[in-house]
Amino acid sequence: MIDKVRQLVVDLLDSGRADAVLALANVHANVQPYLYKKGDSLDSLALWPKYSMGPILKSIQAAQPDMKLAVVARGCDDRALVELAKRGQIDLNNVQIIGLACTADEATECECANPYPANIDVGNKVDGVASTDLLAELKGKSYDDRLIFWKQAFDKCIKCYGCRNACPLCICEECILEDDSWVKAGEIPPPFPIFHLIRAYHLSDKCVECGECQNSCPMDIPLTSLYALIRNEFNELFDYIPGAEIDRKSPLVTSLEEDPIREETA
Amino acid sequence: MNCDFVLTTCPYCGCGCNFYLQVIDGKAVGVVPCKTHPVSKGTLCIKGWNAHQFVHDEKRLTKPLIKKSGRFEEVSWDEALDYTAKRMLEIKEKTGPDSFGFLSSAKCTNEENYLLMKLSRGVMGTNNVDHCARL
Structure with a gap:
């Protein structure tokens, strides 16, 4: 699999179709993001563990908007790139996506429901993880018990x-979680449940299930389960999957010229 | 345009979390936690996440300063070290080793802190040595 990615990267760079390719590299036994350019050795190319490519690509484009970029993107990266482009954070016209499907082991490790990009260039599509033990357990709890669970977490x-820093879709220029009227500086734990619910609602139409929030949490709080529950509710209400369709804006940012969405009544 | 990721140890406390400084054209613009590092495993605290912010701060000292006639003046390293060594020996002679206290820093490596301890105990002869972030 990695040889095929290597070949695609070399082809893009040598043909001049890309000035640089954003991928991962194994350097001194650690895996890091790496911007490959023409002539670079691709011996160091790595695929795992995944890093979130969206924010890095955004920072590169901010420094040099006209650069022809390619990026090795897994399913979550692919969705993040689409959602970022929709929200004016990046320009995908200058970006070529090398779609990498995750292996079954990788999908299991991430508990990922959709472990493949829209267009797969490398790898084979495997089934995602439909639900997790924790999600099933939470759904089986009463609201009061769920509240106790999250309070403890x-x-x-x-x-x-x-969680906010690692999230590819946390894009507010001024973060309300740093506003003293909501969250007092210098106090931990932050106010419950406001702190975490503000994040969860902000992400309800953006979360691409990359799991970076949970991966970056030093306290092992099961954040993806909270966001999955809210995302599923959102999807049921609005039939919207973040990062899925590039031409469709989030229902939360569309104008009110359309018919208002009402719950159907019997 | 160059975009590099420079692996470094968090400069704040003694835990030893590792992250990459994202450096675009010579300027540190962000922090990416190192997922493969055995200590931090892709996680950081709030200090580590913001460790790139002081790198280019204008208030950082770039040269040694000596106060002359009530004002700090930039001097060469040779002058600063000669002056410091001379004054330390003078003070030790006059008022004894316990006139000194050595304060080390979490922004140094373990080895640098060890060297300061050796300077304190071995050279100056005092146990007045401490550290801003011993955990």
Whole structure:
């Protein structure tokens, strides 16, 4: 699999179709994001563990908007790139996506429901993880018990803002979680449930299920389960999957010229 | 345009979390936690996440300063070290080793902190040595 990615990267760089390719590299036994250019050795190319490519691509485009870029993107990266482009954060016209399907092991490790990009260039599509034990357990709980569960989980929060920082779709220029009227500076744990619900609702039409929030949490708070529950509700209400359709804007940012959405009544 | 990721150890406390400084054209623009590092495993605290912010701060000292006639003046490293060594020996002679206290830093490596301890105990002869972030 990695040889095929290597070949695609070399072809893009040598033909001049890309000035640089954003991928991963194994350098001194650690895996890191890496911007490959023509002539670079691709011996170091790596695929795992995944890093979130969207924010890195955004920072590169901010520094040099006209650069012809390619990016090795897994399913979650692919969705993040689409959602970022829709929201004016990046320009996909200058970007070629090398779609990488995750292996079954990788999908299991990420508990990912959709472990493949829209267009697969490398790898084979495998089934995603439809639900997790924790999600099933939470759905089986009463609302009161769920509240107790999340209270206990969020009591551990050290307010590192890692979930927000690692999230490819946390794009507000001014973060309300740094506003003293909602979240007092210097106090941990942050106010429950406001701190975490603000994030969850902000992400309800953006979350692409990359799991970076949970991966970056030093306190092992099961954030993806909370976001999955809210995302599923959102999807049922609006039939909208973040990062799926590039031409369709989120229902939360569309104008009110369309018919209002009402719950059907019997 | 160059975009590099420079692996470094968090400069704040003694845990030893690792992250990459994302450097675009020579300027540190962000922090990416190192997922393969055995200590931090892709996680950081709020200090690590913001560690790139002080790198280019205008208030950082770039040269040694010596206060002359009530004002700090930039001097060469040779002058600063000669002056410091001379004054330290003078003070030790006059008022004894316990006139000194050595404060080390979490922004140094373990080895640098060890060297300061050796300077304190071995050279100056005092146990007055401490550290801003011993955990």
